[in-house]
């Protein structure tokens with residue numbers, strides 16, 4: 001997918017599906033109350049005034065086409081397929097201009113929301129690129145990852161146990177590629193978006209990864225790099241742990257994505273533990289925090305001389 005930096009979806013005609021609550025600006029984050037009364041299980045709790053059009057049948061939630069997210073859908077001319085699967089990566093992530101009044105000027109231009117899957121080896125690598133000024137989705141990078149050090153039989157069991165339950169084991173088998181290839185394609189994607197170049201090396205340009213916890217970038221990526229016999233790419237040296245920003249902004253401890261979503265009354269969409277869906281849900285938490293006025297800053301940084309040492313930059317943080 002070749003997207004320009006300007007989102008083609010900005011101010012699109014689709015109804016805002018994000019359950020934003022406009023909070024009085026006089027309230028500081030710590031005493032802000034949430035006035036939305038819709039229950040968490042309501043699929044589209046946006047107040048009617050935020051809707052730009054009445055919901056159509058085509059607006060109902062549909063699972064993403066996981067071939068499309070990886071640039072591999074061959075059924076774009078099949079109406080039944082298009083009816084069944086969502087091919088718009090920024091659905092559920094539309095923002096409404098009414099929610100911009102508390103938006104802070106951020107130090108970064110883009111946030112790369114990342115949520116890896118796979119406990120033994122990485123199985124899924126989804127990244128959503130969000131514009132810090134408009135909160136729009138600019139682009140998505142998504143790949144299923146084939147483990148490097150497991151037997152075929154072990155992989156089959158692993159995938160059936162994890163993705164079989166979600167009904168996406170077949171697409172995983174059809175599309176998964178080794179971590180090293182994923183990283184090569186990811187670097188091409190970063191370069192295409194002017195966020196990083198191999199020649200220049202170093203950290204991201206005006207962008208930072210946003211994760212839910214430190215596990216993804218502190219632990220899992222370096223582990224997988226070892227298994228895949230690669231050097232740790234230099235753009236994984238720092239990141240923003242959304243849970244730490246959440247703690248310091250709302251003055252509330254949230255141990256995970258589900259807690260943040262529950263507290264902010266954002267309904268869960270898709271399948272929890274399908275990386276692409278978790279990434280979108282984390283991005284919705286991020287959009288909401290931006291709309292509430294949070295300033296997103298780097299929370300963790302590796303030591304340049306000894307990258308295994310991570311320095312945590314917030315005094316108050318989730319341990």
Ligand SMILES: [Zn+2]
Pocket residue numbers: 065066067068073074075076081085087
């Ligand atoms: Zn498709």
